[in-house]
Amino acid sequence: MLLVSEIIANKDVYTAGLLKRGIENAEMLLDEIISLDSDRKSTQTKQDELLAEANNAAKSIGALMKQGKKEEAEAVKIKSSELKARTKELGTKLEEIKADLQNKLYQIPNIPNKDVPTGQTEEDNEVLFTVDSLPQLTDDSLAHWDLIKKYDIIDFDLGIKITGAGFPVYKGKGAKLQRALVNFFLDQAEEAGYNEVQPPIVINEASGYGTGQLPDKEGQMYQLTNSDLYLIPTAEVPITNLYRDQIVDEKDLPIKHVGFTPCFRREAGSWGAHVRGLNRLHQFDKVEIVQIEHPDKSFETLDTMVKHVESLLKKLELPYRLLKLCAGDLGFTSCITYDFEVYSAAQKKWLEVSSVSNFKNYQANRLKLRYKDSNNKKQLAHTLNGSALALPRIMAALLENGQTADGINIPLALRPYTRFDKIS
Template identity: 60%
Template sequence: MLQLQVIRDNREEITKALNKRKIDADSLLNNVLQLDEKRRDTQTKLDATLAESNKLSKEIGGLFKSGKAAEATILKEKTGALKEESKQLGDDLNSIAEELQNLLYQIPNVPHDSVPTGTSEDDNEEIFKEGTIPVLDSDALPHWELAKKYDIIDFELGVKIAGAGFPVYKGKGARLQRALISYFLDKNTAAGYTEIQVPHLVNEASGYGTGQLPDKEGQMYHITADDLYLIPTAEVPVTNIFRDVIANKDEFPICYTGYTPCFRREAGSYGAHVRGLNRLHQFDKVEIVRVEHPENSYAALDGMVEHVKDILRELNLPYRVLRLCSGDLGFTAALTYDFEVFSTAQDRWLEISSVSNFEAYQANRLKLRFKDENGKSQLAHTLNGSALALPRVLAGILENCQTANGIKIPEVLVPYCGFDTID
């Protein structure tokens, strides 16, 4: 959420930057500033009314002590009217503040200067590519066929138990899943991230804190009886650890990693691009989250990108990195890099990670601050990234590593899963 003072001081620059997102920012910001002016005027009137009421109350006490009951009674009638007025002003102030908050929730983050202008994923900018795309035999299979051939993932059984998008991993498929999770966590902790286990359900305040609410409410599974939400990513519970926190700047960077299942009510689309593991309602992911001093957040983002690159190099998967354009940039992000692995059997790129800097946007919602050198409260910066999301990594391994004799497991994973081939 953008800060009101920042909007007041930089309206023209913010309007120009948000226009990259194809948003009528001028009208939206104008409504916010008008409502903020109304809020401040109402607060001034309320403060003046309360001050006058307090002043009269003191005078009433003095008049009663002096035996001037009649004059005191007249003033009591005035204080009664002032109390009614202050109550109405307080109600008005709360209503205005709520309306203002809802308006601020509608404003996305300001894109970083480096974000290219565009309308869709077709306008994303490829900034890096690495790895050799293997040449497969003509009879190479996509991962959903390989899963059936080697009996390692049962999509039909998942449909029976829950519905489409909830696969059942079996035998070496389940062990490979567990191996990937352990490997990712070990890589992250070796890089300085503290491993943490968090709830898989969050309350509404947590959803608002990281920006899933109200923007992505339709994509989240809502348990209405308890007013809780199944998490779409570990980013939500991990980042909300810092809600209403004043961090110690000497502890920056604060780095966490965690494994969780993720739950998303993906829209009902069909075709090969969503078959198998390409799009799921439940999937596993290992996340990295950082809380940074604002001066270091973009250096930290570059470091996160290099960290994910290193993981993919060790997995020996061909991948590329995209800088997302304004039309594909997430609501809360200032800058995002997407990682995609090439699926040789499907002949297309599959997204496996997003690494983002939210600058102070989430921190303002979370009220996550730190004290600067002068003792003044400042908003921290938050970042997060997938390291990594499992389904499409697994799809890439199955498809790119298939041979006539089975699927060869990347060498780095063999100690974790205890086998080197699925056959």
């Protein structure tokens, strides 16, 4: 959530940032925020003045009674009651203004960082790196949705029977490969200094608002019936919310966590060939890295997180490319995001497998996540997160790129975890 004080001080910068995102009514939205904040301040001032007047009046009643000025005391009592009633009315109005202001702020996304490319669609994303060569398969090579049937390692029909489309059942070596990937990613994160946590996969509304998944404009989250609980879309949500309403010590920064969870997304509106097989699911597994960092160091930390994800892809021997997302393709809460994509040789397309983002103080402001600086002053922390990694498309690329005439080769780094070197 944007800070009102920063909007007021840098309105032109914030207007330009929102326009860069493609929000045409940016200036009007910010003017509404500034106006509501002005109303909040003036209402608060009036309430404070009336409350002080009421308190002074109440104090004078006893003195008047002692002086035998009963009629004057009764008149002051009436005035004091009127003042208190007006104070209560202003209090109600103030709470309404605060709620309206909060709701308006919830509707406004984070401002893109200055070096985020201009553009509105994925075609405008900046490709920063691409591997030198891409794998070439034979003409009879299969896409992963055919490979999984051939080797009987994932069953979509059983998933449909049990739940519905987008909920596959992993079997045999398919299940073992999933588990191997999870353990490999967790071990690599632990070596990089991340502390593992296993958070709940169901969150409440406060958590959803804290990290920016609520309000859910795109209808991507599954809500549990007759409750204010939601299935998580990513482990970022519960892990970051571990520190909601907390003041951490500056000396403890950075705080580094990694967590493995299933993730749930409705993927409303998804259709077409790009959603076949493992390309897009309603339930999938993911290992997530999260950091809470000092504002002065968050971009340095972002670079280290990007390098960590890159190291995973190299160890998996997967061809990849790195993109910097344009302003229009950024997530709602992000100020800058780097995406990793792996090349699917059978599909002849790039598949997104990781997003690494810096939110600066946007989430921290929602979360009320602060630290005390050297002057003992409370400051908003910066939050960052990254997929390290999401499993379905990694699995798809491993199956397709590793296929041979006599089976699917497993990368060397995974073999201690799978305890087999080939799916056949």
